[in-house]
Amino acid sequence: MGIVxxxxxxxxxxxxxxxxxEVDNSKNYDDRGxxxxxxxxxxxxxxxxxxxxxxxxxxxxxxxxxxxxGISGYVRExxxxxxxxxxxxxxxxxxxxxxYKWRIEEKYYxxxxxxxxxxxxxxxxxxxxxNKLFDNxxxxxxxxxxxxYNFCRSGLMEGFFSNKLGELIFQGxxxxxxxxxxxVFFSEYVDFYPHAVWVNRIMxxxxxxxxxxxRLKLDYISWLDIYFRGNERVDIAEKLETYLEGxxxxxxxxxxxxxxxxxxxVRIGIRKIKDKFTCV
Amino acid sequence: MTDTSEDNLNFGFxxxxxxxxxxxxxxxxxxxxxxxxxxxxxxxxxxxxxCGHSIRKKNIGSILPGSNIVYCDNPVCYTEYxxxxxxx
Numbered sequence: 001m002g003i004v005x006x007x008x009x010x011x012x013x014x015x016x017x018x019x020x021x022e023v024d025n026s027k028n029y030d031d032r033g034x035x036x037x038x039x040x041x042x043x044x045x046x047x048x049x050x051x052x053x054x055x056x057x058x059x060x061x062x063x064x065x066x067x068x069x070g071i072s073g074y075v076r077e078x079x080x081x082x083x084x085x086x087x088x089x090x091x092x093x094x095x096x097x098x099x100y101k102w103r104i105e106e107k108y109y110x111x112x113x114x115x116x117x118x119x120x121x122x123x124x125x126x127x128x129x130x131n132k133l134f135d136n137x138x139x140x141x142x143x144x145x146x147x148x149y150n151f152c153r154s155g156l157m158e159g160f161f162s163n164k165l166g167e168l169i170f171q172g173x174x175x176x177x178x179x180x181x182x183x184v185f186f187s188e189y190v191d192f193y194p195h196a197v198w199v200n201r202i203m204x205x206x207x208x209x210x211x212x213x214x215r216l217k218l219d220y221i222s223w224l225d226i227y228f229r230g231n232e233r234v235d236i237a238e239k240l241e242t243y244l245e246g247x248x249x250x251x252x253x254x255x256x257x258x259x260x261x262x263x264x265x266v267r268i269g270i271r272k273i274k275d276k277f278t279c280v
Numbered sequence: 281m282t283d284t285s286e287d288n289l290n291f292g293f294x295x296x297x298x299x300x301x302x303x304x305x306x307x308x309x310x311x312x313x314x315x316x317x318x319x320x321x322x323x324x325x326x327x328x329x330x331c332g333h334s335i336r337k338k339n340i341g342s343i344l345p346g347s348n349i350v351y352c353d354n355p356v357c358y359t360e361y362x363x364x365x366x367x368x
Binding site: 074075076077079110111113114117121129132133136140 | 294295296297298304330340341342343345353355356358359360362363364
C-alpha cells in the first residue's frame with residue numbers, strides 16, 4: 001500500500017493537497033511513512049517526513065501519546081506552509097538547525113529558531129512582524145536573546161561557530177564529547193564575544209570606544225568588527241570612522257554599507273597594528 | 281527523489297481545517313462557547329498562551345496535543361510555538 005492510499009484510507013487525503021506532495025511512485029512506501037519532497041511557496045524544495053500510520057491512528061485513539069511520538073501539534077492548515085517555508089525554505093538554514101541541535105544549550109537553540117524567523121521576516125521586508133518578534137525574543141530570553149540574534153544576523157552561526165564545530169568533529173571525538181566541549185565553547189562566547197561589537201540604541205560614542213578598547217587589549221585579538229544599524233548608529237559609525245583614521249594603533253580594514261529592512265547599516269572592520277595602545 | 285537526510289525535517293504537524301476544530305478542541309478538553317470563544321472544560325476562557333488574546337475559531341493557530349496549550353495565529357505567537365514545541 002502506497003502512502004497515498006494510506007492517507008486516503010485514514011481520511012487524510014486533504015494533506016496531499018495541502019502539502020502539494022510530489023509522490024515518487026517508483027518508490028515503495030511502507031507503513032512507516034517516507035520522505036516526501038514538497039514545494040515551499042514556489043521556492044526551494046525541502047524534505048518532509050509525514051507522520052506514520054501508527055501516529056495517524058493515535059489521532060483517533062490517544063492524542064496524549066502524539067507528542068511523545070514526535071507530533072508537534074495541530075496547526076491550522078493555512079499556517080503550516082507559510083511558517084515552515086519561512087523557517088526552512090533554505091536548505092542552509094535546515095543544515096544549521098541540524099548542526100546545532102543538542103550541541104548548544106536548549107535556550108540558545110530556541111532563541112536561534114526565533115532569530116532566524118526574525119531574519120526571514122526582515123529579508124521579506126516585514127519590519128512590523130520582525131520588530132514584534134524581536135521584542136518577544138528579548139522578553140523571553142533576556143540574557144541571551146539579543147546576542148544569539150546578533151550571531152545569526154551577522155552570519156557567525158554559519159561561519160565562526162560552524163568552523164569551530166567542524167574542528168571538533170575533525171579531531172574525531174565522540175559525539176557526547178563534541179557536545180560537551182562545544183556547549184562550553186558556545187556559552188563562553190555568548191557571555192562575551194571578543195571579535196565584534198554590536199552597537200545598540202543606548203550606547204554612546206564613548207561607550208563604543210570603551211567596548212572596542214576592552215577587546216583589543218586582549219592579546220589574542222588582532223581584528224574586530226563593529227556593527228551599526230539604524231540612522232543614529234550610522235552617525236556614530238561615521239564619527240568612529242573619522243576618529244580611527246588618525247589613530248596610530250589601529251587601521252580600518254573594511255567598511256561595508258548595506259540595508260536591513262529599511263534601516264541603513266554599517267560594518268567597520270578594524271585591525272590592531274600595535275600591541276600596546278589605547279583606543280579611548 | 282534523493283535521500284538528503286541532513287536536510288530532512290520532521291515537523292510533525294497535523295493540519296486541521298476550520299470545520300475540524302470543534303473535534304480537535306474536544307480531544308484536548310476545550311470547547312467553543314455559543315458566542316464563539318474558546319473555553320476550558322470548566323467554562324473558563326482560554327486565551328492564547330503567548331499573547332493572552334482571546335481565541336475564536338477564526339484566529340486559532342496551533343494546539344499542542346496532550347495539553348490545552350493553544351496559540352493564536354499571530355506570527356509572533358506562532359514562532360514562539362514553533363520554538364518551544366517544534367521538533368526541528
